[in-house]
Amino acid sequence: MHTVEQSRAGSPAGAAAKTTRVAVAGATGYTGQELLRLLSRHPAVTITAATSSGAIAARKLPALGHIFTGAITPLDPSTLAQDADVVFLALPDKAAAELAPMLVDAGVRVIDLSGAFRLRDQALRARWYPETHALPQGLAYGLTELERASVEGARMVANPGCYPTATLLALRPLIAAGLISPGADIVVDAKSGVSGAGKTPSERTHFSEVHGSVAAYGVFGHRHGAEIEQGAGCQVNFVPHLMPLDRGILSTIYVRVVPGTTEESLAAVYGRTFGGEPFIRLVGSTLPEIKHVAHTNFCDIGWRVDPSGRAVLVSVIDNLLKGASGQAVQNMNVMLGLDQTTGLL
């Protein structure tokens, strides 16, 4: 079994000088702060810029004291392109849609955490991300474990959404192996912590409205539904729910499997797909829980199959790490030819 010890021992990063220059645009949101935290302790990179919009630039980030001690500056696209080799965009969709092509054209590698470049289909993109025009050349969809070859050679990575990451890592291997009954409904009931909604206060994320409550939202109308369907290659009935916790997603996936499929069949497929992956933990019928992955880059996947052909898949991640900033750094590692776990364990 792949262990942390082995992956660190095999990493060339330990001896590497911190030669790669990285910038974070949108450094004061939740995903931006996680990027600063991860990149500050990353042995192979140096943060050369961290930007925020004017109003927020002066704010302090108390959780990052003694960790990131650099300045937060206003965003200047031309400076970013000169001062950094890799730019992380933790920006609203519209800002990312405008900035990313400029940076790619300037020869900078871009890892975009917004949704602006995740959908390949022009019509779908026009519906969900109308600010996005063309897709840059050399664009990869950064679901690392399933798109590694594409990420390795990419000039830009569209980092997947949190719900799609949790869902597709469990669902796609089974679809690829032909274990899902065609034509049967696929239901994805996803439960998320509130940090996925970002840092801007709203009635929806007001403490007293969320504490002691659970609510479905975005039924038949969440952009991540389109992204999940793109990854699955078929219609998916996706309903997200807001839970009274801060970090984490649990995705419960209901499918019909083809006759003769057992829990062992699924174990075999997942084992083949993810056997050597340091960040995927296959827990089988014990089923995973959000607490086990909070504050890590792991995705834990469990499954149950009954004799009538019903299967329930359960997948958990930390939405800010494997669902955003952690996977973004993992993608950077892959792009730079580093061990993918560098700075993430």
Add this chain to the structure above:
Amino acid sequence: MHTVEQSRAGSPAGAAAKTTRVAVAGATGYTGQELLRLLSRHPAVTITAATSSGAIAARKLPALGHIFTGAITPLDPSTLAQDADVVFLALPDKAAAELAPMLVDAGVRVIDLSGAFRLRDQALRARWYPETHALPQGLAYGLTELERASVEGARMVANPGCYPTATLLALRPLIAAGLISPGADIVVDAKSGVSGAGKTPSERTHFSEVHGSVAAYGVFGHRHGAEIEQGAGCQVNFVPHLMPLDRGILSTIYVRVVPGTTEESLAAVYGRTFGGEPFIRLVGSTLPEIKHVAHTNFCDIGWRVDPSGRAVLVSVIDNLLKGASGQAVQNMNVMLGLDQTTGLL
């Protein structure tokens, strides 16, 4: 629309003397304490006995100070049958299975909050509740709004489980109206607060294991699944999840509806079924949230339908009230010919 004012004004309870004697067996658990709280302020009944097993009998119930000031005594079946007209059983399944038939035979009305008498099918009951032998004569399944006629004449009520209550109130009207596509899977993804697991400490309900976490449990093996299937009359794929909150259930139900069915179709069916019901609030496409029903006996139901025939139903209750003690008192009111809202608003 039925309002609280109207139902109170129309109630005969206001003028009634507190002539009905009630007992609570198992008074120190969470549902038992809720029963004491509700029955103490109920204008038509007097609590004549509250029992607990020996070890717990001496415990204080600090939340009930100045509300219930009577004694908690050891359980004595013969005394119960003499001193009370109605006995609530808030006991483990095995104890209820033994005690209920004796009380019914002694001429006492029984409202049983355990699962022991919920399943009508002998084979299913033998699997899930092996301690239960025969069903008493005059037994009703106390899903009040849908079984009122049966409850009115009952000698004993099997109070429904919390998950079945939330689920069946939303699902059964559509099945009865023929709106659900036969043959298509029905998925019930339910989210519950921790109080549903009762008052006995366990690893599963340890604060540090639940806080900041979400977990599925009982996949393909929860007794409430059998109870839901009994009520629905068909197979249902039911998966409960434990949420980091104390009280409340949200049940998300995924069905296929027959061609031509719209959100207005569902509104019409629900309106016909529940139009005059004080405890059912139909919220339509806005979807309900647990917070809106916590600490009440309401069940709020919302729904969404898409053009391809997928429907999502969302139903919320307080698991200790409409899912247990509140519905039990509602059933008592119906059995006694009182306004069903007496003592519950």
Add this chain to the structure above:
Amino acid sequence: MHTVEQSRAGSPAGAAAKTTRVAVAGATGYTGQELLRLLSRHPAVTITAATSSGAIAARKLPALGHIFTGAITPLDPSTLAQDADVVFLALPDKAAAELAPMLVDAGVRVIDLSGAFRLRDQALRARWYPETHALPQGLAYGLTELERASVEGARMVANPGCYPTATLLALRPLIAAGLISPGADIVVDAKSGVSGAGKTPSERTHFSEVHGSVAAYGVFGHRHGAEIEQGAGCQVNFVPHLMPLDRGILSTIYVRVVPGTTEESLAAVYGRTFGGEPFIRLVGSTLPEIKHVAHTNFCDIGWRVDPSGRAVLVSVIDNLLKGASGQAVQNMNVMLGLDQTTGLL
């Protein structure tokens, strides 16, 4: 011991027609909604108006469905004075400071839940509530148990703040009895749920900032400190803390008692002061917890004394009920000559 049964039995309210007309100004905030909920089920009053500022008036209040079904209308001072006998003000300080004197002059009884009229000292009021000019004639400070005579004859009640309510109910009886060592510091370390901060979203009350955290705030600068010092008659070192829960306040009070004072001494004083009070529960050395009073109008008080003369008092309330709307209704009951528990149990 005073029990709920006794207090209800002794109430004249049961037979009263709902003849008193009441209005709620600011009906959509958290305290406003609690007022609507309490007053809707109150047997002796009818809600004749519920107002909100224009922007919010159209909003729905899903938790109040089937409970309050009247209209929410824009605030019109002249209408309020004509249509209601008692007006509850659940408004910002500035709005209450302007409106209350007009209503009192018009002959309406006013119960003000804002802070505008709580401080008697002109200089202190000028500092903390500069919008407030003169105090109306017939104004009482509505800490019901300790100011009942004053409330009975009042034309207007300044309903106490939540922190002062929890703190002064525990502290004032000991000061009045001469048990507190003069000159020694009094420390009040108070812990509050987030609903005390109101319904308007802010960074401070954003779920992800509060969940999993605890923070002190307002050190040496919280207006409730001045109100506590007014009630105590001496300097008090008051520091409030924000806790990750929705409802409730726990106030831990550190004092020095005069030589010879024991836990029994305190029990005797509290017993004399609160012996017949239905809403004060004296729990002694077992110490109270927020959970025991949440969603009730109770204040539970516990205490410990050590041989060296240190004493720790612990007092808990639900900040929205005994700390706001519940005590407001209790004050109305006293003003109207009703049993003070009417509609509150």
Add this chain to the structure above:
Amino acid sequence: MHTVEQSRAGSPAGAAAKTTRVAVAGATGYTGQELLRLLSRHPAVTITAATSSGAIAARKLPALGHIFTGAITPLDPSTLAQDADVVFLALPDKAAAELAPMLVDAGVRVIDLSGAFRLRDQALRARWYPETHALPQGLAYGLTELERASVEGARMVANPGCYPTATLLALRPLIAAGLISPGADIVVDAKSGVSGAGKTPSERTHFSEVHGSVAAYGVFGHRHGAEIEQGAGCQVNFVPHLMPLDRGILSTIYVRVVPGTTEESLAAVYGRTFGGEPFIRLVGSTLPEIKHVAHTNFCDIGWRVDPSGRAVLVSVIDNLLKGASGQAVQNMNVMLGLDQTTGLL
């Protein structure tokens, strides 16, 4: 300012082989699991043993999958002494009291996370830790920043309690500098997450009892009070409270300072004491929050002083890290001559 970059750059650990052998006794509790997590990624040590009592040994630790993949074995003192250079004891007091002297005698370095060896005074120890007999030679009290010289040469470290760590780091520098008024009461009102109570389920730590609640406990009778008084050198009025969160302690300390003391005076003292310390963050009058230090080894300290000489100090830590396992690893680093931040950032 001391930054993470600088401290890492100055560490000799980066180049060190993993030559030090470490063992964890009591590896499956919350602090034991944190030790496994920290030591697995520590670049200078190898875990050679992880033990648990028989009943728990077979349990899985799902959060540690892919992190610690070694075996959990029953405790064998003789093996521990042979196979490890440093042994961490994350055991109950009684077990630690017996085992630690044997290990020290066998020449192994011991870091004890229990309370058994924290109190130097024989009489106090007999009261609070009666299982502990003599103190081993070469014992240091491991409040790292304030006892570094002692820890450097120690054969055994008594790792401080969580409440004392948070409290003494803020309080002792002011006492040492003579800024605290002698004779005036010192009040320590501490708020803790539930993980400090350990992993064994109990009524006190049952989710439904803690969620939505706050409770004081151990008034005048908590062992950490004696430990705080030992560190402060004077009487301290310490009251801990249980909060509805998992990890973290916030200690609010109320003192009187000598005339002329200002916030700047405190800033100067803290700056002199902790200026170069990587794990102490001085935040001054903005006051720290638990969220800023959760899942880190930081202690954040803030303070306010008013003109009348009252001061409020606020100190926050993660109870499982700086309050237990993190500080234990920090102490190991100091004992081994490594940079103290190794493996902790």
